[in-house]
Amino acid sequence: MRHPGTILTFFGCLMPIPVLAANVTIVPSESTIGQGGSATFTVTVVPDTYVQRVSVFYEGESAPDQAFTRPFEFTHQFNSAMQDLTVTAVVSYSSGAPDDFASVDIDVIGLTLTGPSSPLRGWPSGFTARSNPTGLPISQFNWSFEAEGVVNTFTDFNVDGDDKSIWSGKMVVDGLLKCSAVVGGVAADVAMLVNIAPRGWPISITCAPDNEDWGDEWAPKLSPEAPLGVNRDRDSNYISSIFVPRNGNNFRPAWTMASITCGPNTGWYYVSSCTLKVRRETCINKYIKTQEFADANVNCIYPGAAEFVQAVYNHELRGTPDTYMSYEGHQGRIELAIREFGHDPKQVVEGLYSRNPLHLEFLVDEAISAAETQVFFFAADEAYMRAYAPNWGLSEDSLGWGSHARWLVGWFGGYWSDCVYGPPAF
Amino acid sequence: MRKTWIATYLIFLSLTSGSLGQVGDPSESVATLATSSEPKAVLNASLKLADILYRGDAQTVVQTRALLSQQLVSSSSPLVILRVSSVLCRKATPEIVAAVVQRLEQERSEENQTALWEGLVRLIDRVQLWPDTQSRLLKLARAVVNNRSLSIRMVSAATMVTAQLGGEGFDALLEARNKNPNVADVFYTAIAESSDVRAVGLLREAAADTRKTEGMRIQAVRGLGQVLAARQEKGQTLENRELELTAGLLAKLVAEAPSDQFFSAALRSWNRVAGRTQLIAMRAAVLEALDSGRPIREEAGLDVVYDNESLQDPEVINKVVARASAARSGAARAGAAAILEHRLSRE
Numbered sequence: 001m002r003h004p005g006t007i008l009t010f011f012g013c014l015m016p017i018p019v020l021a022a023n024v025t026i027v028p029s030e031s032t033i034g035q036g037g038s039a040t041f042t043v044t045v046v047p048d049t050y051v052q053r054v055s056v057f058y059e060g061e062s063a064p065d066q067a068f069t070r071p072f073e074f075t076h077q078f079n080s081a082m083q084d085l086t087v088t089a090v091v092s093y094s095s096g097a098p099d100d101f102a103s104v105d106i107d108v109i110g111l112t113l114t115g116p117s118s119p120l121r122g123w124p125s126g127f128t129a130r131s132n133p134t135g136l137p138i139s140q141f142n143w144s145f146e147a148e149g150v151v152n153t154f155t156d157f158n159v160d161g162d163d164k165s166i167w168s169g170k171m172v173v174d175g176l177l178k179c180s181a182v183v184g185g186v187a188a189d190v191a192m193l194v195n196i197a198p199r200g201w202p203i204s205i206t207c208a209p210d211n212e213d214w215g216d217e218w219a220p221k222l223s224p225e226a227p228l229g230v231n232r233d234r235d236s237n238y239i240s241s242i243f244v245p246r247n248g249n250n251f252r253p254a255w256t257m258a259s260i261t262c263g264p265n266t267g268w269y270y271v272s273s274c275t276l277k278v279r280r281e282t283c284i285n286k287y288i289k290t291q292e293f294a295d296a297n298v299n300c301i302y303p304g305a306a307e308f309v310q311a312v313y314n315h316e317l318r319g320t321p322d323t324y325m326s327y328e329g330h331q332g333r334i335e336l337a338i339r340e341f342g343h344d345p346k347q348v349v350e351g352l353y354s355r356n357p358l359h360l361e362f363l364v365d366e367a368i369s370a371a372e373t374q375v376f377f378f379a380a381d382e383a384y385m386r387a388y389a390p391n392w393g394l395s396e397d398s399l400g401w402g403s404h405a406r407w408l409v410g411w412f413g414g415y416w417s418d419c420v421y422g423p424p425a426f
Numbered sequence: 427m428r429k430t431w432i433a434t435y436l437i438f439l440s441l442t443s444g445s446l447g448q449v450g451d452p453s454e455s456v457a458t459l460a461t462s463s464e465p466k467a468v469l470n471a472s473l474k475l476a477d478i479l480y481r482g483d484a485q486t487v488v489q490t491r492a493l494l495s496q497q498l499v500s501s502s503s504p505l506v507i508l509r510v511s512s513v514l515c516r517k518a519t520p521e522i523v524a525a526v527v528q529r530l531e532q533e534r535s536e537e538n539q540t541a542l543w544e545g546l547v548r549l550i551d552r553v554q555l556w557p558d559t560q561s562r563l564l565k566l567a568r569a570v571v572n573n574r575s576l577s578i579r580m581v582s583a584a585t586m587v588t589a590q591l592g593g594e595g596f597d598a599l600l601e602a603r604n605k606n607p608n609v610a611d612v613f614y615t616a617i618a619e620s621s622d623v624r625a626v627g628l629l630r631e632a633a634a635d636t637r638k639t640e641g642m643r644i645q646a647v648r649g650l651g652q653v654l655a656a657r658q659e660k661g662q663t664l665e666n667r668e669l670e671l672t673a674g675l676l677a678k679l680v681a682e683a684p685s686d687q688f689f690s691a692a693l694r695s696w697n698r699v700a701g702r703t704q705l706i707a708m709r710a711a712v713l714e715a716l717d718s719g720r721p722i723r724e725e726a727g728l729d730v731v732y733d734n735e736s737l738q739d740p741e742v743i744n745k746v747v748a749r750a751s752a753a754r755s756g757a758a759r760a761g762a763a764a765i766l767e768h769r770l771s772r773e
Contacts, residue, residue: 230578249515362516
């Protein structure tokens, strides 16, 4: 039988029937197979004298299975669904006789699962399971989604009797989505790893430089340690409060929580929105801007009083010259810690979730506090600025280098000292 | 094929430590907190410990607290002191605070003292202190807030702690603000968080006092919103008359704000204090802020819309949508986006 396809067409496509060739037959162990399942094909050659090789080709695949000795049995896994998938055996002979052929059709049936594998967190997503090939009615779909050891399930009894089922809802947690159903009498299942895409929430960092009058005229005179400048939270003035809005140590005003009420992530709580930000200001002691201070220090400060004020300004802000994420200024160091060193708490809380709302609150507060500790400590550290920064270093070309006078309290009021004092605290 | 899936899934699970990590042995996380300089490792350790403190069995919680307390009283690193305080703060105990106070009495390093004060700001927030601890802490705090030669950072932290030490702490701050100018830096913020009812009158007075610097007034204005929130958090209410006076003042300050920053602070606080009767006036102020074209006002307007769902009518939301793409400041755009995201999460 040199043209087996003719007979196959004659018998139709739905019933795979072994082709009774004159000398070659191929018989499958199953006529309907679940996608991903296997079937064994037995090829019989009568007579089998001079059989050199039996090759079996599968429609849609390029590599055949081959055997050189009896029995000619081939077990094959079918990963792609197809109705009337043709399997063809080709027998080659060592005698030089022409090849013989035999074919059989089988059905490979399964499910397809479509939907976003990387949905944006908190946005509605729909996942569709459908018979493969399409059009095969399914009476029940069994869905599951497993994340962090929690399994959500959904049974769709599919009352309209069509070939598909949809499970949809907002997605917030990575996990494994699965669906199983009986399709054409065969159990089929399909799965998809879902990795949630973050929403991209970079925190906003602002700073109002030299924002307001600050300090008291008498303070530098009476207190040698009076600070010259400060970088602090803009409204509360508290240096350590890096992230706002907040109620004291509680960051609840900065974010909202939502729970998922339908779909694969039902029952999970997540951070649905967040207004966390950094809102700083720098202030310079107003006294060092006065003419009196300039006059008193005219011979003290290198290169001059105006540069001394500039040095304080740069120290509180972004170093010299003004450089985004500079190591040499407090604001620059805040930017550096957040943008470069991974301490952006808004990015972290974006991806937090829990089954328990109180637990989520705890985690969010913890994440923000942890970041705040890191950012604050790094931003407040002046060791680098003193050692390396041009705005306040120890070398002669540093701004503010040298020494300056202090108002010393004497018996009859006060007086300016010699130029013997180095820069006090900022 | 099934095996492939299982293997993939196991790899996937191992890669996603996620927010619900297994509650287990805290030693490793405490060690990471005490030694690591790797931000992600520190954050993960911190979240893991939070998880344990929240979800662990009694024995594990006790063990974790003990390990953290040990770090708190023995570490010579200011960063570790701050990190540990941050982790412990929501589950601190009177014993832990007592141990920190004892260390503070003996600590000589100014850096460590500062870190301990800053840690205490967090640690004592939700703890009922033992009377002996409270009196020793008050004594230490008085010494710091009255000392003008100490760093502004330490004085600020001690001021915040003192405000939380009840009526005596409040009195100590009133006394110290006349002696040490560095206390003034956070005085109004501190008393606002004290939840002492006397703070309201002082804050109103300062907010209205045009002789004070704008920075002081802004701090007081912000404090008026804060004091109410703090009292609500502790289950305390304010008399209606006090509320009306405060809301009335804040409405006036919004209208007469001398600067954008002042307007911004006043609008936010007003939103926290105002009742429904002021909703129309509040809405008008918010619309004005959103239309102002001035980033700080826009940002404040958006923050208020975010907080106050009663203001989220179609006209306001249309303006929010426009701000989400057209606002000049990144903070305003983020604020607008947050409102829209919040609305989406409710739909």
